[in-house]
Amino acid sequence: MKITPHYLEGLFHVEVDPHIDTRGLFARVFCEMEFADAGLATRWVQMNVSFNSIAGTVRGLHFQTAKAAEAKVVRCIRGLAHDIALDLRRNSESFGRHAVIELDSDRRNALYIPSGFAHGFQTLVDGTELQYLHSGFYDPKNEGGVNALDPTIAVDWPLPISEMSDRDASLPPLEEVQPL
Numbered sequence: 001m002k003i004t005p006h007y008l009e010g011l012f013h014v015e016v017d018p019h020i021d022t023r024g025l026f027a028r029v030f031c032e033m034e035f036a037d038a039g040l041a042t043r044w045v046q047m048n049v050s051f052n053s054i055a056g057t058v059r060g061l062h063f064q065t066a067k068a069a070e071a072k073v074v075r076c077i078r079g080l081a082h083d084i085a086l087d088l089r090r091n092s093e094s095f096g097r098h099a100v101i102e103l104d105s106d107r108r109n110a111l112y113i114p115s116g117f118a119h120g121f122q123t124l125v126d127g128t129e130l131q132y133l134h135s136g137f138y139d140p141k142n143e144g145g146v147n148a149l150d151p152t153i154a155v156d157w158p159l160p161i162s163e164m165s166d167r168d169a170s171l172p173p174l175e176e177v178q179p180l
Helices: 032-037
Strands: 002-005 012-015 019-021 024-026 046-052 058-064 072-078 080-087 098-104 110-113 117-123 128-134 143-145
Touching: 058 080, 072 080, 072 098, 072 117, 080 110, 080 128, 098 110
Parallel strands: none
Antiparallel strands: 002 012, 012 110, 019 024, 046 128, 058 117, 058 143, 072 110, 072 128, 080 098, 080 117
């Protein structure tokens, strides 16, 4: 496993080192010791999946407020996703900036997202499924979001948006969201 810092402080790209033979492959996708050595969360209390039938679907940008803030490890387990992490940390030099990484089920890569970031994605192929590890329990009273179409964030979505929930489309722009 290779854990590489991303250009926004606190984000990490997690890549597997597969052992391939005639049977297929075997790879570690999590190692408590390696995550701890990199200063990352190692306790995961919840795992979720998001299945999306249509390419171009956008979900997010979601976060949990400080009281329920959580780190996440997001991995694409089927298909391909254009993954976004938006820095909402109050004292961060990169507040309001976002990072993009392509999560690919064939590569089995993941993105480690620390607390203080909003997260979202766009599916690039039909039938894309993402799996999330969460360091904290979901709390609906502490959920928040930033509108993924906010021009001040300027996310370059690679496909036309085919699906987006009414809830996500009505999230506030970044300027109306309190830093975390």
